[in-house]
Amino acid sequence: MTDDRKNPAADIAYISEVRVERLGGPLRAAHLPGDEEPTVYGMHGAIAEHYGMEPGTAPSHASTIDHLVGAALG
Template structure:
């Protein structure tokens, strides 16, 4: 088996509600994950009671190239 060549050091902070702050390698500022639109509605978040942020699913889709 080949040697491990990369092991990411990632720290996730849980914030109130559905917000997460991710500290990722090579990024100066943390990345904020949350909910918005239909996803927020699905989880019972009333419009105007939260600051919308991209979901983790949004980032996975973007990382996969669309």
């Protein structure tokens, strides 16, 4: 029996090469293609509170969910 479906790997147009570096605690730096400086992810407000972080114990940065929502809305 032969498989007549098209090979999906042949349609790959782009492979994103992202490197994420842990900076300690909730902080991470994402090295993204097209940007010279890394994007720093962390926690703030209600997100930090949800994870039990005391206010002021870590620098406030946008979380990954904030970036995902922004990308979806953009």
